[in-house]
Amino acid sequence: MSLDATIRLKRDEFALDVQLEVSAGETIAVLGPNGAGKTTLLRALAGLVPINGRVELNGQVLDDSAAGRHIPTERRRVGIVFQDHVLFPHMTVLDNVAFGLPHDSTRIAREWLERAGLGDRANAMPRELSGGQAQRVALIRTLATEPHLLLLDEPLSALDVTIRAEVRRELSRQLSGFHGVRILVTHDPLEAIALADRLVVLEHGKVVQSGSPAEVTARPRSRFVADLAGVNLLRGQGRGDHIELASGTALAAPEAGDGDVFAVIHPRAVALYTSRPEGTPRNVWRGRAEDLDLQGERVRVRLSGAVPLVAEVTPSAVRELHLDAGAEVWVAVKATEVSVYPA
Amino acid sequence: MVLAGLGLLLFLLPLAGLVARAPWDQVGPALIAPETATALGLSLFCSLSATAVALVLGIPLAVLLARTSGTLRAILRALTTLPMVLPPVVGGVALLLAFGRRGLVGAPLYGAFGIQIPFTTAAAVIAETFVAMPFLVIAVEAGLRALDPRYEEAARALGATGWRVFARVTLPLLRPAIFSGAVLCWARALGEFGATITFAGDLPGRTQTIPLAVYVALETRPEGAIALSLILLAVSLAILIGMRDRWLGWL
Known part of the structure; x- marks a missing residue:
């Protein structure tokens, strides 16, 4: 089983242009900022919005605009779980689950609920459920129809942080027992990394990066990914032993290559000094601490100056350097700490 | 404040007059008089029939309206809401010209089947549906x-599939809107006067509903008119109180 989709669509100012190949048993997380087109992509795969392109699921062509073929949503083996469950408010939990089953089989619905430990909620109305329970019922309602493609639209984001972990564990368990193609849309990197085998980063309707979570975070190709990986991302022209940044500043890096390149600097590799440091670091410039943010054992310092960066230092360093918002500092980055790859 | 008070008085005074001047000792007999019972029964029959017809025709119409957009929607909407702003008498004249014996639809109907609509109970139902259905359509x-x-x-x-989605999900979720629309539609049908008297006439037992009976009785036996008016007032109040959660959250 597998999904092979080429989806293009245009709506007002927004254009989506995505190519996806997913094999069965694989969970893909589509990550991206708000407005990137994540939900539209899911709706297109479900057949809820017309597309230009082709969608093939397990050899069955669901959409082929060139051949004028479009299988409507209700005849696709596609299940969707929405952000806020969308259980039918006028039906019991049992009837909700039975709705998608042949002959509205309450017997099979009950079995599904029992297996998920929700058997005692069968006769409850959706409004009587907790947020976590409602989302679990919504997942079961969809899984019970045995879809070949499971689409999850931010399935945890409407839940309280306190129960999110619990529902995520359950989701992870249910997903491993599901043998079709799984696509999860989220803007929460933790959710993506915890549940997905592969990340697809969507920005402005286009895939900017895809790969395993480790691959994607090691070599961010956009500001969004760099932020979620917590690293500094710079872009410029490779000049052999240095990179010429857009601002004109030269950033020394041993293997800068040539042409358009990305450079990643981990915040811990950014050192701060009160006076100009002597010795090895080849990248030294003046900077100004814009704001400080305590994160666990470290303090993240956002710097402005020739090269805007985030530095991560220890609380004791903050004291020794008399760092505060507005403080002028010397910023140093060892050339060997700059990792470069082609853009 | 003064103007608001005057506005309120405009509503309040007629009601006060109606209740104060009611010949209470004669209300009882007037209520059980056979002609009152007939008009009341006919009113209930016609208004409930009109509501039923409005439900059958109005819900699909509302769906059509909700699913279209642009110019077509503007035209459909204007058509459906026209009876709300049209003077009911004009509606009655229009109905007469369409369904009358020499009307657009009435002539062939009479020629082929000998069916004659005006001045029948059916005409009263059609007139009430014409005037009241927009309320249901708009609400739904x-x-x-x-x-x-x-x-x-x-x-x-x-x-x-489409039909199952509509029957099992859309309709049940619309129940509150359908209910309030139906109540508004029924109340409007119950009070209908102009279109009914024009298109269906004033035939006791066949087309003389309570509003018509009130109008006629005012000339001959005012106490009967007052009694019938009190009935309509009571019905209106009952509707208001029954629907207060929807319209008047604070009551």
Whole structure:
């Protein structure tokens, strides 16, 4: 089983242009900022919005605009779980689950609920459920129809942080027992990394990066990914032993290559000094601490100056350097700490 | 403040007059008089029939309105809401010209089957439906537009086809809107006067509903008119109180 989709669509100012190949048993997380087109992509795969392109699921062509073929949503083996469950408010939990089953089989619905430990909620109305329970019922309602493609639209984001972990564990368990193609849309990197085998980063309707979570975070190709990986991302022209940044500043890096390149600097590799440091670091410039943010054992310092960066230092360093918002500092980055790859 | 007070008085005084001047000792006899019972029964029959017809025709119309957009929607909407702003008498004249014996539809109907609509109970029902159905259509259409489309999408993704989605998900979720629309429609039908008297005439036992009976009785036996008016007032109050959660949250 597998999904092979080429989806293009245009709506007002927004254009989506995505190519996806997913094999069965694989969970893909589509990550991206708000407005990137994540939900539209899911709706297109479900057949809820017309597309230009082709969608093939397990050899069955669901959409082929060139051949004028479009299988409507209700005849696709596609299940969707929405952000806020969308259980039918006028039906019991049992009837909700039975709705998608042949002959509205309450017997099979009950079995599904029992297996998920929700058997005692069968006769409850959706409004009587907790947020976590409602989302679990919504997942079961969809899984019970045995879809070949499971689409999850931010399935945890409407839940309280306190129960999110619990529902995520359950989701992870249910997903491993599901043998079709799984696509999860989220803007929460933790959710993506915890549940997905592969990340697809969507920005402005286009895939900017895809790969395993480790691959994607090691070599961010956009500001969004760099932020979620917590690293500094710079872009410029490779000049052999240095990179010429857009601002004109030269950033020394041993293997800068040539042409358009990305450079990643981990915040811990950014050192701060009160006076100009002597010795090895080849990248030294003046900077100004814009704001400080305590994160666990470290303090993240956002710097402005020739090269805007985030530095991560220890609380004791903050004291020794008399760092505060507005403080002028010397910023140093060892050339060997700059990792470069082609853009 | 003064103007607001005057506004309120305009509403309040006639009601006060009606209640104060009611010949209470004669209300009882007037209520059980046979002609009152006939008019009341006919009114209930006609208004409930009109509401039923409005439900059968108005809900699909509301769906059509809610699912179209642009110019077509503007035209459809204008057509459906026209009877709300049209003077009912004009509506009655229009109905007469359409369904009358020499009317657009009435002539062939009479020629082929000998069916004659005006001045029958059916005409009273048609007149009431004509005037009252827009209230139902507007309420149901508003309900449809307020409905989260994802309920229908979720139903489709669970394999439900168009009709099943409508019957099992859309209609039940619209129940509050349909209910309030039907009540408004019924109340409007119950009070209908102008279109009915023009198109259906004033035939006791056949087309003389309470509003018509009130008008006629005012000339001959005012106490009967007052008694009938009190009935309509009581019905209106009952509707207001019954629907207070929807319209008057604070009552």
